[in-house]
Amino acid sequence: MSTAITVKNISKTFREDDGTTTAALRNISLSIKTGEFFVILGPSGSGKSTLLRIMSELETSDKGSVTWNSVHPNGCAFVFQQFALLPWLTVFENVSLGLLSMSLSNAEITKRVTNRLRLLGLQKFAKHYPRELSGGMKQRVGFARALVINPKVLFLDEPFSELDTFTAEALRKELLELWKKEKFTVIMVTHNVDEAIELADRVTVLTTRPGTVEAILPIGLNRPRSMRSPEVFDLHDKITNLVKP
Amino acid sequence: MRFAKTYKNKLHVGITLLFVALPFVFFLVFSTVAHLSFPELLGDLVLSSARLLLAYLLAATIGWVCAVLFYRGPLATVALPIFDVLQSFPTFAALPIAVLFWGPSETTIISFLVITIIWPIFFSIVSNLTMMRKDWQEAITIYHLRGWNYLQYYLIPASRAGFVTGSIVGLGEGWEALIATEIIVSAPHGLGAFFTSVNTNTSVTTFGILGFLLLIFSVNKLIWLPLLHWSHKHLEG
Ligand SMILES: Nc1ncnc2c1ncn2[C@@H]1O[C@H](COP(=O)(O)OP(=O)(O)OP(=O)(O)O)[C@@H](O)[C@H]1O
Ligand SMILES: [Mg+2]
Numbered sequence: 502m503s504t505a506i507t508v509k510n511i512s513k514t515f516r517e518d519d520g521t522t523t524a525a526l527r528n529i530s531l532s533i534k535t536g537e538f539f540v541i542l543g544p545s546g547s548g549k550s551t552l553l554r555i556m557s558e559l560e561t562s563d564k565g566s567v568t569w570n571s572v573h574p575n576g577c578a579f580v581f582q583q584f585a586l587l588p589w590l591t592v593f594e595n596v597s598l599g600l601l602s603m604s605l606s607n608a609e610i611t612k613r614v615t616n617r618l619r620l621l622g623l624q625k626f627a628k629h630y631p632r633e634l635s636g637g638m639k640q641r642v643g644f645a646r647a648l649v650i651n652p653k654v655l656f657l658d659e660p661f662s663e664l665d666t667f668t669a670e671a672l673r674k675e676l677l678e679l680w681k682k683e684k685f686t687v688i689m690v691t692h693n694v695d696e697a698i699e700l701a702d703r704v705t706v707l708t709t710r711p712g713t714v715e716a717i718l719p720i721g722l723n724r725p726r727s728m729r730s731p732e733v734f735d736l737h738d739k740i741t742n743l744v745k746p
Numbered sequence: 747m748r749f750a751k752t753y754k755n756k757l758h759v760g761i762t763l764l765f766v767a768l769p770f771v772f773f774l775v776f777s778t779v780a781h782l783s784f785p786e787l788l789g790d791l792v793l794s795s796a797r798l799l800l801a802y803l804l805a806a807t808i809g810w811v812c813a814v815l816f817y818r819g820p821l822a823t824v825a826l827p828i829f830d831v832l833q834s835f836p837t838f839a840a841l842p843i844a845v846l847f848w849g850p851s852e853t854t855i856i857s858f859l860v861i862t863i864i865w866p867i868f869f870s871i872v873s874n875l876t877m878m879r880k881d882w883q884e885a886i887t888i889y890h891l892r893g894w895n896y897l898q899y900y901l902i903p904a905s906r907a908g909f910v911t912g913s914i915v916g917l918g919e920g921w922e923a924l925i926a927t928e929i930i931v932s933a934p935h936g937l938g939a940f941f942t943s944v945n946t947n948t949s950v951t952t953f954g955i956l957g958f959l960l961l962i963f964s965v966n967k968l969i970w971l972p973l974l975h976w977s978h979k980h981l982e983g
Contacts, residue, residue: 554884557888559884559888577888579884581881583881585885586885589904590899598885598886599890601891602889602892602895646885
């Protein structure tokens with residue numbers, strides 16, 4: 502399997518105007534394989550979001566490097582914890598955002614957006630505004646907007662943490678289906694151990710302030726995974742012991 | 747269809763028409779009772795309104811462009827404090843200088859109005875844009891929104907609420923400054939000239955001001971309040 506992204510010795514410290522500093526990440530090295538479902542797990546303040554934002558080039562690191570191998574950073578998409586839908590745009594317009602810079606014809610954009618809305622069960626909501634949707638529907642729009650560009654790499658920053666458990670469960674299942682079918686690479690941040698076990702090929706556990714790599718564990722279970730099997734319970738205990746808030 | 751959406755029922759349409767007609771009916775009755783020429787009064791009103799409108803359009807354009815150029819980035823740290831100082835400069839002190847350059851002309855009145863109206867618009871848009879959620883801007887970056895698309899899908903809608911709020915404040919100050927300027931530079935026509943000509947007659951002055959307030963109230967009710975409501979509705983996530 503080839504490598505999609507290599508992260509080498511990344512460090513990041515935030516400096517406030519009043520002189521206080523926060524060491525968010527120290528010496529992070531990872532290598533993400535093409536097509537894998539990679540999960541970054543850690544307690545609040547372990548720098549998970551910062552790491553994801555450095556990998557997706559939304560933020561720069563102080564030290565170290567991020568290398569994109571088989572793919573180009575332009576081919577990446579991002580799903581945000583709080584959806585980040587633009588409130589003045591309709592669902593259709595929000596989903597089309599990533600296509601606007603691609604010099605496609607209007608007809609092509611309409612076709613791709615419509616198709617993506619249908620795949621995520623949003624076709625009836627195309628003309629709605631985000632404020633008219635439930636949290637679960639908003640995040641579906643977030644996923645539609647990300648997947649409509651056929652990303653090579655999909656970054657997810659706690660995409661399910663604002664949703665109720667039932668909605669989150671359903672959306673995780675759909676994400677797995679789409680991932681299996683469309684074969685993009687997923688790099689997901691979460692603080693939920695079960696979520697990591699349910700979804701990941703590999704999980705990296707981060708420590709807090711500064712975030713460092715505590716461990717990287719492969720989850721060698723077949724999919725679909727039953728969350729009530731003894732192996733899952735063992736894994737749960739093992740990972741929970743690694744997480745130090 | 748749109749008409750039906752904007753106006754809930756016949757009563758609503760009626761009240762709206764009333765707001766349009768009321769100031770003019772008032773001025774008509776007022777001019778008759780006070781033995782003034784209605785066309786002349788209307789002419790003064792139209793001229794002053796035109797000055798204000800022109801100044802507003804200039805201030806709105808310049809204010810918006812400056813706001814989107816300077817609200818963030820390295821330019822902001824230098825530019826915003828400078829604008830802050832400029833804003834606190836008492837504009838009426840600039841009036842004699844403007845008169846010195848252009849005399850008591852339209853240019854003087856308009857340019858003076860522009861520097862009065864522009865500040866609320868500018869600062870309101872700047873504060874509006876700096877309050878935009880960080881993840882919205884990150885989405886814009888991730889999905890490579892640039893150029894015309896960036897304007898159309900982000901900057902223009904994101905600055906709408908600040909633009910409307912700033913316009914309301916700016917025009918409020920603008921009316922005041924307009925009449926004061928017209929009086930100070932002794933412009934031969936316009937509301938300033940009207941108030942100067944009747945200033946010995948207290949009741950005519952009072953009713954003139956009343957009619958004028960009625961007009962401002964109607965314009966606010968008809969144009970600015972709906973715009974304010976609309977612009978804020980589109981900021982709700
Ligand atoms: N822009 C910033 N300026 C200053 N400090 C920051 C900034 N972004 C993050 N930090 C700090 O860096 C540390 C890591 O933050 P980060 O958001 O990456 O953590 P996280 O693991 O995603 O936490 P959470 O689970 O709460 O989302 C925190 O202590 C945070 O306060
Ligand atoms: Mg986070």
